[in-house]
Amino acid sequence: MATNLSNDISWLLEIDESGVDFLGPIRHWQHLSMAAAGGMIWVRGLRSDDLGNSVLRGIPHARVLYLRGDHLYPENGLVPTKKMPPGLNWRPLSKGLPLGFPSFNHNYFGIGERLAVRLVASTVEASAVAVLLPVETLRSYAIAASAVRLRHLRWVVLGREALVIGTPMLPLPGRSFWQLGEHLLPAGYTFEFPILAETIGRRLCRQAGDRVFWSEDGSCLVLAHADVVPLSPGSIRMTVAILPAGNTTL
Amino acid sequence: MTIPGINYFLDTIRHLRSHEEIVIYDRYSPVLSEKEEAVADFLKQEYANESLEYPGEAPAFEANSAVWAARTVYIASQLLLYREKTVSGMRECLPGFAGEQTPGTILSVDLCLRFLPAVIEKAKEISPEDELIGVLEEHLKAWHFSGVGYRLDAGALGWDIVFSDACVKQLYIDRIVMRKARTLAVLPLLRPEVMAVLGDWTDHFWKELPLNI
Numbered sequence: 001m002a003t004n005l006s007n008d009i010s011w012l013l014e015i016d017e018s019g020v021d022f023l024g025p026i027r028h029w030q031h032l033s034m035a036a037a038g039g040m041i042w043v044r045g046l047r048s049d050d051l052g053n054s055v056l057r058g059i060p061h062a063r064v065l066y067l068r069g070d071h072l073y074p075e076n077g078l079v080p081t082k083k084m085p086p087g088l089n090w091r092p093l094s095k096g097l098p099l100g101f102p103s104f105n106h107n108y109f110g111i112g113e114r115l116a117v118r119l120v121a122s123t124v125e126a127s128a129v130a131v132l133l134p135v136e137t138l139r140s141y142a143i144a145a146s147a148v149r150l151r152h153l154r155w156v157v158l159g160r161e162a163l164v165i166g167t168p169m170l171p172l173p174g175r176s177f178w179q180l181g182e183h184l185l186p187a188g189y190t191f192e193f194p195i196l197a198e199t200i201g202r203r204l205c206r207q208a209g210d211r212v213f214w215s216e217d218g219s220c221l222v223l224a225h226a227d228v229v230p231l232s233p234g235s236i237r238m239t240v241a242i243l244p245a246g247n248t249t250l
Numbered sequence: 251m252t253i254p255g256i257n258y259f260l261d262t263i264r265h266l267r268s269h270e271e272i273v274i275y276d277r278y279s280p281v282l283s284e285k286e287e288a289v290a291d292f293l294k295q296e297y298a299n300e301s302l303e304y305p306g307e308a309p310a311f312e313a314n315s316a317v318w319a320a321r322t323v324y325i326a327s328q329l330l331l332y333r334e335k336t337v338s339g340m341r342e343c344l345p346g347f348a349g350e351q352t353p354g355t356i357l358s359v360d361l362c363l364r365f366l367p368a369v370i371e372k373a374k375e376i377s378p379e380d381e382l383i384g385v386l387e388e389h390l391k392a393w394h395f396s397g398v399g400y401r402l403d404a405g406a407l408g409w410d411i412v413f414s415d416a417c418v419k420q421l422y423i424d425r426i427v428m429r430k431a432r433t434l435a436v437l438p439l440l441r442p443e444v445m446a447v448l449g450d451w452t453d454h455f456w457k458e459l460p461l462n463i
Binding site: 143144145146147148149168171232233234237238 | 302303304305306416420421423424427428447448449451454455
């Protein structure tokens with residue numbers, strides 16, 4: 001008696017080899033097995049009630065076929081599209097799709113790494129709060145200036161130059177600095193990673209009120225609060241009197 | 251009764267300069283002229299310290315005027331409590347300065363006379379009709395650098411000597427701004443100077459000073 005071919009069909013899923021990872025959602029379906037040949041992957045063992053499953057239908061780039069005899073037919077087609085290659089090595093999905101670690105570990109924090117602090121040019125506008133200028137320029141202005149313009153300012157000598165901190169600033173030319181937390185940064189520059197400003201400040205400053213003075217090259221100097229004194233004619237006169245001539249070291 | 255070895259005058263002035271307060275007793279201790287020399291030396295040192303903070307070149311210290319101011323404040327504060335003198339006696343106790351007013355004397359006098367407004371305020375608290383107030387206000391009018399901020403009749407004050415010296419003038423303007431003496435700042439003579447000091451920062455330093463008066 002001849003075999004009724006219409007009863008002898010089995011359902012398959014076909015997907016390109018490049019899309020093998022899309023089979024992940026059905027990897028745990030134990031009744032399935034898979035085989036690969038010619039850049040294609042076939043999954044067999046599908047039951048007819050699996051065909052309506054949204055998980056199966058949700059697999060992108062996958063096509064459902066049925067096998068009758070040796071020929072593969074599209075799901076709703078009557079004309080075969082290809083022949084099933086013979087001698088395939090059918091394996092369970094859990095074997096055919098081995099597990100591995102993802103290439104990027106989201107839980108890796110790199111605690112042991114170190115970071116060089118660098119300053120980069122910035123276009124964010126900020127008002128200047130400090131100015132670095134030659135001591136002599138400051139002296140000639142400040143000893144004759146009105147106390148009103150000086151008493152809210154503080155200053156410190158850095159080598160041959162004086163750093164005057166406070167606003168309103170003096171009407172004197174010099175390199176200006178802006179403030180980010182306890183940092184005095186050159187105008188036009190900011191940290192490469194501004195989010196670290198608070199942490200850097202906490203590591204560098206010994207007590208509240210200390211400031212960190214930065215150069216464009218990324219070097220810095222911690223200014224203790226007690227070293228930055230109120231600006232007044234008397235303070236200038238006494239400081240200039242004890243400044244060594246030709247002092248260039250910071 | 252004054253014990254010879256102790257110089258109350260010097261101690262009081264030194265305490266005044268370092269703590270800005272005077273302790274008075276119900277007893278009148280007059281200023282003996284031989285005690286004044288020590289006070290002059292002390293005030294000279296104080297003037298040297300203070301002139302470091304003066305803008306530009308400070309004028310020279312004038313010992314006579316400084317001691318006169320110290321004596322005036324010393325006696326005036328004693329008279330707050332001690333009242334066995336008549337009004338005329340009070341005037342004798344507080345004579346005006348005999349010498350001439352110069353930029354140097356203005357600053358020397360200010361060492362102690364800057365506390366005189368406080369003494370007057372205290373006298374007013376005790377009795378607003380006290381004769382002492384009038385006597386002291388006369389001194390303050392003559393030396394109005396020390397009285398900046400105290401309510402004086404601005405029309406009766408002279409400015410020639412103040413304006414003759416750049417240092418005194420600068421200090422005067424600074425004091426007007428710091429004490430926010432508006433009656434002085436609006437005078438036609440002083441207003442340009444005050445505005446020069448404030449520059450573009452009038453709103454920042456003295457917001458209440460209106461721009462168009």
